[in-house]
Amino acid sequence: MIDFVGVSKTYPNGVHAIKNMTLHISEGEFVYLIGPTGSGKSTFIKLIDGEEVPDEGTVTVVNTNVGKLKFKKVPYYRRNIGVVFQDFRLLPNLTVFENIAFAMEAIGENKHEIRKRVREVLQLVDLEDKARCFPRELSGGQQQRATIGRAIANRPKVLVADEPTGNLDPEKSSEIMRLLERINEEEKTTIVMVTHDQQLVDSFKKRTIALEEGYIVADMMKGGYINHE
Numbered sequence: 001m002i003d004f005v006g007v008s009k010t011y012p013n014g015v016h017a018i019k020n021m022t023l024h025i026s027e028g029e030f031v032y033l034i035g036p037t038g039s040g041k042s043t044f045i046k047l048i049d050g051e052e053v054p055d056e057g058t059v060t061v062v063n064t065n066v067g068k069l070k071f072k073k074v075p076y077y078r079r080n081i082g083v084v085f086q087d088f089r090l091l092p093n094l095t096v097f098e099n100i101a102f103a104m105e106a107i108g109e110n111k112h113e114i115r116k117r118v119r120e121v122l123q124l125v126d127l128e129d130k131a132r133c134f135p136r137e138l139s140g141g142q143q144q145r146a147t148i149g150r151a152i153a154n155r156p157k158v159l160v161a162d163e164p165t166g167n168l169d170p171e172k173s174s175e176i177m178r179l180l181e182r183i184n185e186e187e188k189t190t191i192v193m194v195t196h197d198q199q200l201v202d203s204f205k206k207r208t209i210a211l212e213e214g215y216i217v218a219d220m221m222k223g224g225y226i227n228h229e
């Protein structure tokens with residue numbers, strides 16, 4: 001599903017963010033990406049969603065060579081990838097229902113299908129009673145659930161989450177983890193999640209890939225935190 005073969009990424013300022021990385025993530029996996037600040041986690045995510053291209057090696061996601069994608073094809077490719085950030089990024093003037101529908105309207109889905117899927121997603125993220133609320137009327141945890149709903153509306157094959165629990169307390173973070181696990185199981189979505197939250201990684205055990213200075217320094221199938229941070 002996600003294959004990095006000999007991937008290196010150097011930014012124009014000379015920073016080597018990813019160094020000769022080779023790694024395979026299978027369809028349906030749920031993987032944590034951990035590592036100290038500046039170790040290359042966000043760059044790894046950007047190589048997956050096509051925001052950055054590798055200088056060396058190949059990044060293949062859902063049978064697409066992402067680094068070789070023509071500019072015009074990037075939006076089509078991105079339909080395969082749902083993205084969730086720490087800071088929510090919901091559209092403030094749209095309701096929860098509209099925020100989720102927006103992602104589907106953007107790809108020209110028909111109205112009937114949008115209504116059906118948004119209801120399904122609202123149920124999955126447990127926000128049926130908040131459908132008509134605006135983001136500012138929601139708690140942080142609810143906003144993050146709405147963001148996740150928006151990210152999965154188009155049934156992406158891969159969901160990348162960059163510190164999705166970064167702004168939430170432990171209880172809300174666990175709630176988000178249980179939701180992501182549900183999406184992973186029920187929607188068969190492959191999930192790559194960047195996190196600094198040692199407690200989460202220890203309690204919701206999953207394959208854990210640790211980066212340091214652009215290198216993979218550990219790849220543990222059973223997960224759990226290590227001493228690299």
Ligand SMILES: Nc1ncnc2c1ncn2[C@@H]1O[C@H](COP(=O)(O)OP(=O)(O)OP(=O)(O)O)[C@@H](O)[C@H]1O
Pocket residue numbers: 011012013015016017035036037038039040041042043044
């Ligand atoms: N657009 C950019 N231009 C130049 N250098 C960059 C750029 N983006 C990231 N870097 C550098 O590349 C390295 C890796 O950054 P990256 O954001 O991937 O790390 P990270 O592990 O996600 O860090 P954090 O945990 O702080 O988010 C850092 O040294 C960073 O300063």
